[in-house]
Amino acid sequence: MSIISEKITPADQLVSLFKQSIETLNQGSSPILNRMREVSIKRFAQTGIPDFRSEDYKYTNLKPAFEKNYRHELVRETGLINLNEVFKSNIPQLDSTLVFLVNGWFYSGNNPGAELPKGVVLGGLEQIANDRPELLENYMNRQAGLSNDPFVALNTAFAKDGFFLFVPKGVLIEKPVQVINLLSSDENLMATQRNLIIAEAGSQVKIVVCDVTLSASSILYNTVSEIFAGEDALVDVYTIQNLNNLSTSINSAFCRQQRNSNLVTGIVSLHGGLIRNNLKVTFNGEHAEANVNGISFTDKKQHVDNNTLIEHSSPNCLSNQIYKNILDDESTGAFAGRIHVARDAQQTNAFQRNNNVLLSDKARMQTKPQLIIDADDVKCSHGATVGQINEEALFFLRARGIGEKDARMMLMNAFAHEVILKINLEPLRDRIDELIEKRLNGEISRFHEQLSE
């Protein structure tokens, strides 16, 4: 599907592809999605792919990723799924309602929500936008549409499917919903996915998202999620990213919280060539609380960038952020965390911390906390550290007979532990501990290497 042409930029190519494919994009897709396309591609065309001159993308250069030639799946393809692979990426300890998507397309057709409480709607965005447009009407693109980010605009222009979850007023979903995003292609692939999560007043839900590449090809995965937490709602969203070294993930999440709602997010970037996570939380009512956390592991030439923005638009809200990175070899990382306290948002509590461990001389970390406070009665703090493994602790462990390699592993696990503890799902915590061990002992890298043989 890609266009071979000279002297035009990757952004131009994407705009041309859009123009050529507009009928395909609109076909079978709800007007709710289709009506956003033209304006979004225009917005994307105006900005193009940002480079280091853009403040938001100063530390993350996505240009090389967009210069590759990609195949696009503008229509649903079948026969892609290998169930054995699906089960491999499952979290066996976690009793969950499982759905899976392949390259951004929802493939769990057999009513995965059957065991969910009455009124809950779980499915593919494409189908539900067609069948139940009234559910999306007040939410679709209401948060993402406010963003100036070109990749979000690109996503909105091309998005056809993704996962959708609606939890009606007062409903508690006890079993976590597990969303497995499989990425698999023989050729390089640009995948677009659009998710929408609506938790109405007083509802509760925990969502576990696993992104995993199952092929050696280069995948550019552009995913946008909008999360709406109604009054008193409790929403947890945990994401595990496990992509091969040629792949790029641009993962943007927009959360809006009503009064008294509580949001917990945790993003574990286990493996991937280039990962950029954008997270925006907007408080749209008093006494709401957001705990947003992340941990990343990078080696070789990998890069992980977490970019957060907490909009304290309402008084009496609380936000906590802990982001950590463990960087080895020549890998690089970035964290930019912005907290904005609006003029009337008195009694705001906003805390942010970014701690980083460099395991090699060549690894580099850029960290940029930013507080913009327009109210006068607030408690805000931010802090960042970049350091090495604690040599005193390492010696202590070795002096008790624990070998150097094991002692280092123990200390890295301990460093990560603070973030893992924020996850309110014990089986997931245990699984992530296991995955971190596999990450640090090289097993996860070998999984990706084997796929390229």
Add this chain to the structure above:
Amino acid sequence: MLSIKNLRASVEGKEILKGINLEVKAGEVHAIMGPNGSGKSTLANILAGKAEYEILEGEVTFLGQDLLELSPEVRSRSGIFLSFQYPVEIPGVPMVNFLKASVNEHRKFKGLAPLTAGEFLKLLRAKKEMLHLDTELTNRSVNEGFSGGEKKKNEIFQMAMLEPKLAILDETDSGLDIDALRIVAEGVNALKTPENATILVTHYQRLLDYIVPDFVHVLYKGKIVLSGGKELALELEEKGYDWIKNGNE
């Protein structure tokens, strides 16, 4: 058991130990005393294998092996235990996991199978009782939020779990109130057998009221300037370190 011959060592180019000679046999308790900065902790850390020191000269053998050749972990598994002056806090590493890893590494070294969870808990309980430990140390992260006294008790607890051949207690008494000191001292005494040895590194004589040494050595400016029996400690207490300093200049 331990033989130190003419040990000279420096840190960041500054010579701290200027020719130490010491022989420790099984069943013996040695106290190394001296004013601050005399090199006591340096000696303790070098024996445990801390990397930041440069050995300029001399040799150290432990049970016939060249100790200076061994990594800290192999020294520990071979039977050397350093009770740290300032035990480090390690948030996120649960005491139980750490102790289990430590005990099982020691067992592996001796060719023994790792302890099962049940066996390990039994051992844990037995050692706690033996030391009369009332505070709950094991369900927390290593030393995290521990008081000074708890940290030192925790060191002795680890010592009890590992049953070393040579225990080096670096200023174990500093910062301890009298009750904590008594618990620590009773622990050390309870662990004493004719087969193991203890080196007490201390600034004060106080600890030696509770753990009676066979030999007392006075370390000053990187050298052992005086050795004697337990009565030397009392003499030092009475006359103060100035007695040594003046006598040496």
